[in-house]
Amino acid sequence: QVHLVETGGGSVQAGGSVRLSCVASGYISSKYTYDSGCMGWFRQAPGKERQGIATMNTDTGRTDYGDAVKGRFTISHDSAKNTIYLQMNDLKPEDTAMYYCAVDPRIKCFAVRTDFDYWGQGTQVTVSS
Numbered sequence: 683q684v685h686l687v688e689t690g691g692g693s694v695q696a697g698g699s700v701r702l703s704c705v706a707s708g709y710i711s712s713k714y715t716y717d718s719g720c721m722g723w724f725r726q727a728p729g730k731e732r733q734g735i736a737t738m739n740t741d742t743g744r745t746d747y748g749d750a751v752k753g754r755f756t757i758s759h760d761s762a763k764n765t766i767y768l769q770m771n772d773l774k775p776e777d778t779a780m781y782y783c784a785v786d787p788r789i790k791c792f793a794v795r796t797d798f799d800y801w802g803q804g805t806q807v808t809v810s811s
Contacts, residue, residue, distance in 0.1 A: 684708040684716045684800040688783050691805030694773055700807060702768040704783030717761060720791035722798065723768045725779035725807075733779075734794030736768060741790075748794045750776075773809045780804040 690702040702723070706716040722737035735748045736757040745757055756769040766783050784798035 684710060684785060684787075686716075686783050686785065686800060686802035688781065688802045688805040691781060691807045693808045693810065696774055696809055696811050698773050698809075699769070699771045700773065702770070702781055702783070702805060702807075704766040704768075704802060706764045706766065706785065710787055714787040716764070716785050716787060716800070717759065718787035719785070719789050720787075720795075720798070721757075721759065721766050721783070721785045722791065722795065723757060723766075723781060723783050724794075724796045724798075724801075725777075725781045726804075727779040730779075732796040734796045735781075737791040737794050738766075739790050739792075744792070746791070746793050770807070773807075775809045775811045778807060778809050780806050 685708045688704045717740045724734045726732045754772045758767045782801045782804045784801035786798040
């Protein structure tokens with residue numbers, strides 16, 4: 683079982699920056715670890731569906747971003763710290779949402795997604811104009 687804990691959310695003015703962190707822990711099996719396959723971030727605003735915003739394949743380093751955040755957000759991973767990051771720049775009020783990190787150790791990802799095997803409890807980001 684993988685346990686993911688996100689931190690770093692808060693309130694920020696439009697145009698500002700925030701970096702979210704997600705620490706992973708736990709054991710899956712002798713074959714899979716939390717960073718075996720696909721890791722990413724998705725968000726959900728009140729009354730709206732989940733929206734995939736960034737993914738990374740840990741073996742190739744390939745990253746993908748949703749159109750709404752491309753050029754502003756960056757996903758990264760520090761394996762020594764078991765931490766996944768989301769750097770968010772030039773934030774806009776429409777970025778306001780609960781942000782979740784997530785992993786799916788058994789697959790490779792080639793586009794943003796919202797369905798993962800494991801995800802955290804989320805961290806709220808609120809952007810004011």
